[in-house]
Amino acid sequence: MPDEQREPVPRVDTGELAVAHAFLSFQRHCVLKKAAGLSDEQLRKALVPSGTSILGLVHHLAAAERFWFGHHLAGGPEQGNHDDLDEVTAPDRPAAEVIDDYRAAIEASDRAISAADGPETLMAIPIDGTRKSLRWLLAHMTTETARHAGHADILREQLDGATGR
Template sequence: MAETQRKPVPRNDGGELDTATAFLTFARESVLKKTDGLTEEQLRRVLVDSGTTLLGLVHHLTLAERYWFGHHVAGGEDPGDIDMTVPAGRTAADVLAGYRAEIAASDAAVRAAGDPDRPVAIPVQGTHHTLRWVLAHMTSETARHAGHADILREQLDGVTGR
């Protein structure tokens, strides 16, 4: 039987923001857990026809965090193309550290916004969605990619879990 990385879902229920951020954190941790103990080569290995790699997923999610929380919520610069191509010369350690740093910046933007009803600083295609909407969007985006990461990790070494 394959080793498992399973952990329980959050039980936070102390309010809307507390619950929303707990589930986003859970999804982020699930993605990062898929990279634990793997080599640079394994993190970059292409296992599916689309060319998706574990490291590419993390790179993509880093840019998505910056786009949604840094740009739309906090009003910062637009990071541009949010693809899965890891720039040449970036090590796996750099990409993973970048994701962790972007998560911290995103969490700070959420804390600064404070209220789930608060509209974003920069509209999304002309609409001032709320922080609530961005949290829901990023939770679903991150969870979707955590599922992709589960499959890639299982293909690499048989490890499963969330």
């Protein structure tokens, strides 16, 4: 029987920001769990015509965390370039480095979230001419991360049969 990685969703219900952050954290954890225990070759393996791999998803999400929380929310410089938002990882970059980079991006994002005054805090850098709220940003990043966690779940099942969120 294949390994099942199922865990319950967060049970936090103490306030809007706490709930939103808990669900984003849960989705981030799901992505990292899909990468855990796989070889470099498995992490890089593209099993769909688009070329998507688990490592490519992790790479993309690290760049997205920095772009949205570090740049737009906190007002920091835009790091990297828009190619970093692609789901392609340089073949000579070690998988462990990509995963550690995602963890570091999450930590930096969490610091930016903690520094905000609440869900109504507006981004420092507008998107499309509008300074969206942290509420919007958390919803956006949770859906983005959940979508890619689902992709990673399917890829992981194809690799070794492990299933579950």
